[in-house]
Amino acid sequence: MPIYYEDATTRIYKTSCGPYDNNAYLIVCAETSESLIIDAPMEPDEVLQEASGTELQKILITHNHQDHLYGLEQIVGATQAPVLVNAADSENLPTSPNIFIEDGDIIEVGKLKLKAIHTPGHTPGSTCFSLGNLLFSGDTLFPGGPGRSKSPEALSEIIDSITSKLFLYPDEVEVLPGHGVTTTLGISKKDYAVFASNQHPADLSGDVTWLES
Numbered sequence: 001m002p003i004y005y006e007d008a009t010t011r012i013y014k015t016s017c018g019p020y021d022n023n024a025y026l027i028v029c030a031e032t033s034e035s036l037i038i039d040a041p042m043e044p045d046e047v048l049q050e051a052s053g054t055e056l057q058k059i060l061i062t063h064n065h066q067d068h069l070y071g072l073e074q075i076v077g078a079t080q081a082p083v084l085v086n087a088a089d090s091e092n093l094p095t096s097p098n099i100f101i102e103d104g105d106i107i108e109v110g111k112l113k114l115k116a117i118h119t120p121g122h123t124p125g126s127t128c129f130s131l132g133n134l135l136f137s138g139d140t141l142f143p144g145g146p147g148r149s150k151s152p153e154a155l156s157e158i159i160d161s162i163t164s165k166l167f168l169y170p171d172e173v174e175v176l177p178g179h180g181v182t183t184t185l186g187i188s189k190k191d192y193a194v195f196a197s198n199q200h201p202a203d204l205s206g207d208v209t210w211l212e213s
Contacts, residue, residue: 005134010112013050014176018042020067021179025136026050029110036060036109037075038129038136039178044071048078056081057109062138062178063123064089086118089125101127117165121158122147128166135185136176141166143183144191145209155205163192
């Protein structure tokens with residue numbers, strides 16, 4: 001798989017895995033060759049191949065929906081790397097987590113430092129990860145809108161997570177979601193401003209898009 005992003009300190013591979021267009025990300029410290037994986041979808045063989053030339057240190061889970069976890073046993077079995085997840089999403093993982101992530105935690109891999117951002121709404125423990133001008137958003141934020149919400153209360157919660165936490169970052173930050181293509185926070189902020197300016201039904205939830213809901 002071609003390198004998705006590279007600079008003097010960092011290499012990132014973005015791989016679509018399985019039938020649900022799940023993204024798995026391999027982040028490599030260029031100086032030490034230490035690495036981590038974000039999410040473990042079905043059919044992770046290509047991710048493991050990418051990681052084989054590195055020293056895999058950690059597996060970060062953005063949330064506990066099964067499409068992000070189908071490959072976890074295979075990755076752990078192949079690498080013995082510890083699994084990190086927010087405690088609120090620690091149940092129903094196919095492999096028991098080793099470390100619980102809290103909001104604001106700094107996760108180191110080689111010389112690189114990622115910041116954990118707790119963004120409940122899609123699930124109670126949903127967590128995004130910030131690295132420089134990159135934001136790994138799991139299923140919290142996609143191009144065009146938030147992740148799926150189960151209720152109006154969950155939609156309100158995920159919107160609050162996005163606007164009060166993720167939108168604090170600069171417009172140029174690139175959003176790398178748990179499925180599909182990327183966007184920027186600048187585009188997301190502009191689209192959300194349209195959504196916020198409109199009236200919405202009180203029972204709005206589910207698959208919401210900023211410009212069409």
